[in-house]
Amino acid sequence: MIIKDYLLDALNLLYPELCVACRKENPIQNAHLCVHCLSQFPETDHYDYPSENEMMDRFVGRVPLRFAAGLAYNYSEGIVQNILHGLKYQRKQDIGIVLGRRIGERLMESNQWELPDFIVPVPIHIIKKRKRGYNQCSLIANGINEVIKRKVVSDQLIKTKNNDSQTGMGRSDRVENILNSFHLRDSSKFNSKHVLLVDDVMTTGATLEACYLAFKDVVDVQFSVATVAISKS
Ligand SMILES: [Zn+2]
Incomplete structure (x- = not known):
């Protein structure tokens, strides 16, 4: 435990x-x-229509997906944004597990989803992970897996570039910034598998698209996407 942790506990x-x-x-x-706030949580209806919703629409022509769903809408000044801030910057790691469990419950409740073989959290760069101490997407993935009981694979998809903050960048700049920033270690592990990619928030989808590109050598892989939040367009 470092000194900073003692201070925060105090x-x-x-x-x-x-x-x-x-x-x-x-x-x-x-x-x-x-x-x-729990009662006001702005959940979407994506889990009722996992193959036909606004999240699927945003990936049309970019990433072929089986299913996609955001759990809740991320308004610019709303509770979801505060929750995600707590998860990423205030060491509230339980939030990731709690939200992941909720996603898992929605997956199990919906008779439209086919459960994935593997749950793959969107990775963060090793330097960022050292600084934060954890990958918030891994926490969400673990929460999901507590409910659906498949397999979380977090050591195969790697973030190779430590991109600067993308806040304030337009879509083409974001895509340019993160293109080729992910690497898949052993693509053969994913042949003929259904992969659920997990991210905290979907804005333009550039990050998830870049993850998908890292799977280009995998034979017959299928993708679905689950995020805690989807930004309201
Ligand atoms: Zn509250």
């Missing part, structure tokens, strides 16, 4: 945790969210 004792979304109410145990 602060948590002095200032008990508040709901990450509204920062007013006490959260329910291990969820980091209060009852009110």
Whole structure:
């Protein structure tokens, strides 16, 4: 444990945790969210129509997908954005597991999905992972797998480029920035498999498209995509 962790633990004792979304109410145990925010969580209907929804539409002509779904809408100033910020920048790792479990439940409830063979979290660069201490997408993937009980594969798809922040960049710049930034170690592991790619948020889809390109040598692979959030266009 580094000194920073001690300080954060001490602060948590002095200032008990508040709901990450509204920062007013006490959260329910291990969820980091209060009852009110949980009830306001803006879930999509994608899991009812996994092969025909706005997320699928955004990938048309770019990535052939079996199914795609975002769990909730990410409005510019809403609870989902606060939740994702807590997950990525405030060490609230439980949030990833909680949201992943919710995705897993939606997958199991829907009779439209075919469960994947492998769950592959979108990787982050090793330098970023060292800094943050974890990959938030791996936490989401683990939460999903707690419910659907397949296999999380997180050591095969690698982020090889440490891209700068993409905030404020247009779509073509984003694509250019991340193109070829992922590498698949052993493509033969994925032959004839159905892969569920997991990301925290879908905005332009450039990251997921770049991940898909890393699978170009795999024979007969099928893709689906699950994210916690989809930005409202
Ligand atoms: Zn709240």
